[in-house]
Amino acid sequence: MKKLTVKQVAKLSGVSVRALHHYDEIGILRPAFLGENGYRYYGEEELLRLQQILIHRELGIALGDIAKLIDAPGFDRLSALRQQRERLAAEAIRFAQLVTTIDRTIASLQGEITMKNAELYRGISPDKQAEYEAWLIDRYGDGVVPEIALSRKTYAQLSADEQQAMQSKLQEIEEGLAEGMRRGLPTGSPSLDPLLHRHREWVAFMWGRPCPPEAYAGLADTYLAHADFVARYEAIAPGFAMYLANSMKVFAHRLE
Amino acid sequence: MKKLTVKQVAKLSGVSVRALHHYDEIGILRPAFLGENGYRYYGEEELLRLQQILIHRELGIALGDIAKLIDAPGFDRLSALRQQRERLAAEAIRFAQLVTTIDRTIASLQGEITMKNAELYRGISPDKQAEYEAWLIDRYGDGVVPEIALSRKTYAQLSADEQQAMQSKLQEIEEGLAEGMRRGLPTGSPSLDPLLHRHREWVAFMWGRPCPPEAYAGLADTYLAHADFVARYEAIAPGFAMYLANSMKVFAHRLE
DNA sequence: CTTGACCCTCACGCAACGTGAGGGCGCAAG
DNA sequence: CTTGCGCCCTCACGTTGCGTGAGGGTCAAG
Numbered sequence: 158m159k160k161l162t163v164k165q166v167a168k169l170s171g172v173s174v175r176a177l178h179h180y181d182e183i184g185i186l187r188p189a190f191l192g193e194n195g196y197r198y199y200g201e202e203e204l205l206r207l208q209q210i211l212i213h214r215e216l217g218i219a220l221g222d223i224a225k226l227i228d229a230p231g232f233d234r235l236s237a238l239r240q241q242r243e244r245l246a247a248e249a250i251r252f253a254q255l256v257t258t259i260d261r262t263i264a265s266l267q268g269e270i271t272m273k274n275a276e277l278y279r280g281i282s283p284d285k286q287a288e289y290e291a292w293l294i295d296r297y298g299d300g301v302v303p304e305i306a307l308s309r310k311t312y313a314q315l316s317a318d319e320q321q322a323m324q325s326k327l328q329e330i331e332e333g334l335a336e337g338m339r340r341g342l343p344t345g346s347p348s349l350d351p352l353l354h355r356h357r358e359w360v361a362f363m364w365g366r367p368c369p370p371e372a373y374a375g376l377a378d379t380y381l382a383h384a385d386f387v388a389r390y391e392a393i394a395p396g397f398a399m400y401l402a403n404s405m406k407v408f409a410h411r412l413e
Numbered sequence: 414m415k416k417l418t419v420k421q422v423a424k425l426s427g428v429s430v431r432a433l434h435h436y437d438e439i440g441i442l443r444p445a446f447l448g449e450n451g452y453r454y455y456g457e458e459e460l461l462r463l464q465q466i467l468i469h470r471e472l473g474i475a476l477g478d479i480a481k482l483i484d485a486p487g488f489d490r491l492s493a494l495r496q497q498r499e500r501l502a503a504e505a506i507r508f509a510q511l512v513t514t515i516d517r518t519i520a521s522l523q524g525e526i527t528m529k530n531a532e533l534y535r536g537i538s539p540d541k542q543a544e545y546e547a548w549l550i551d552r553y554g555d556g557v558v559p560e561i562a563l564s565r566k567t568y569a570q571l572s573a574d575e576q577q578a579m580q581s582k583l584q585e586i587e588e589g590l591a592e593g594m595r596r597g598l599p600t601g602s603p604s605l606d607p608l609l610h611r612h613r614e615w616v617a618f619m620w621g622r623p624c625p626p627e628a629y630a631g632l633a634d635t636y637l638a639h640a641d642f643v644a645r646y647e648a649i650a651p652g653f654a655m656y657l658a659n660s661m662k663v664f665a666h667r668l669e
Numbered sequence: 670c671t672t673g674a675c676c677c678t679c680a681c682g683c684a685a686c687g688t689g690a691g692g693g694c695g696c697a698a699g
Numbered sequence: 700c701t702t703g704c705g706c707c708c709t710c711a712c713g714t715t716g717c718g719t720g721a722g723g724g725t726c727a728a729g
Binding site for chain 2: 169170171201204205207208211212215234235238239241242245246248249252253255256259260262263266267274275277278281282
């Protein structure tokens with residue numbers, strides 16, 4: 158195909174020429190080649206790569222981390238697109254949730270309902286990067302933690318032993334909850350609280366920031382929205398994904 | 414109600430203590446009062462204001478502009494919430510659109526369909542602030558332009574006469590298109606192209622950046638998603654909102 | 670050749686905080 | 700009273716992702 162200049166790519170994609178320069182500088186999106194005149198020229202491969210970059214940016218991922226993801230060994234574009242699809246679907250759900258929050262706020266201001274303070278912020282994502290990383294960590298929680306997760310200061314500062322301990326801790330919590338399910342404890346049973354309390358602390362630690370109740374409830378939605386999570390929890394015990402998510406939500410509700 | 418400290422607000426809302434400090438510094442969210450100990454204490458009013466701030470942030474609005482919006486004379490919280498609701502609903506639609514873009518990319522990579530380059534970026538919002546401002550400008554296009562729009566460099570640099578000219582230009586374009594509709598020209602009629610061409614240039618000028626075809630098509634969706642827009646176009650002529658949006662989409666499609 | 674659009678590199682500056690330093694406050698336990 | 704811990708404060712450096720403008724070269728059309 159005919160190679161495109163920065164202006165043409167900018168028009169196609171909506172990003173600025175300056176941004177394309179910047180992406181070249183930091184090495185995240187190199188032009189296909191440089192002309193004798195010093196001009197940058199882009200091709201089909203670059204356009205596809207740019208798409209990946211922009212969708213990640215849309216999801217709030219830092220450029221440095223985007224590069225790591227795209228350049229990871231074994232990167233598979235189709236697989237990446239499917240992952241991104243999941244995330245985008247979750248974002249759509251989250252915005253729908255924000256609409257609900259506003260509806261409830263309006264009803265509250267008009268005296269029709271009573272709304273707790275924490276509900277004001279339900280659906281607001283304080284940090285998409287942290288959420289994404291939590292997602293990744295959870296996804297690879299069986300010990301295969303991508304390098305991106307290691308960039309997280311809190312986690313990165315742990316020794317290998319400590320990191321292993323975190324993984325074991327999660328496993329322990331999940332196994333405990335699964336056992337509760339096997340024994341027929343209903344979601345919302347107070348006897349699950351200690352485990353959920355530990356789980357929420359685990360999440361907050363991984364996030365390096367507080368995990369307020371509504372964020373914890375939101376995380377439960379995230380779990381259910383991601384096929385990877387569902388599959389992983391179902392592997393622990395059939396029906397566990399829904400059981401865990403419901404438990405988290407009820408627990409979160411009780412905290413508010 | 415009991416006043417809350419920064420840690421408590423942070424936990425409720427998910428923002429950091431540092432951010433709350435920052436918001437106080439820049440005057441966008443003042444605490445209800447300062448204790449004798451120098452501590453910040455927040456109340457119900459501050460929590461509601463913070464909600465407004467965070468939703469605007471969620472929609473990509475700069476903090477400085479958020480302050481202007483919230484502190485505008487005649488600010489009405491219920492009205493603001495309804496506006497935000499519209500925007501959030503549109504964002505949910507946009508993310509759903511991104512999902513479609515990915516599905517099509519996957520199909521394209523698997524050789525099932527043919528995809529044009531510009532389609533790769535359909536649904537990606539290069540600049541939410543610009544989009545929001547375009548929305549505001551369009552909303553107040555009858556001459557009542559909020560101060561936020563004046564902060565836009567390109568527009569701000571125009572003289573009052575020139576700004577008036579821009580408003581007249583839009584009116585002229587819209588009237589021309591409405592006339593086309595009244596004469597029974599179908600959407601997609603080539604005779605509408607000059608007007609649509611001028612319209613798209615108008616949008617790009619207002620945006621201060623290019624308006625690629627898919628962004629133009631996306632703008633049409635934005636128009637239909639906002640009750641204010643629909644009402645405004647219907648006021649020009651019954652059925653005009655849909656006619657304009659369809660014309661824009663067909664025109665955009667032809668440009669790709 | 671001139672003009673206008675587009676290309677380049679260079680570099681300052683900004684927004685929105687994150688992070689750490691250094692130190693005070695409040696409460697409960699010893 | 701002392702200590703320890705969690706939380707509060709201000710101060711200030713630094714990061715990320717560009718926007719913007721300066722100064723100058725390239726290309727195509729008139």
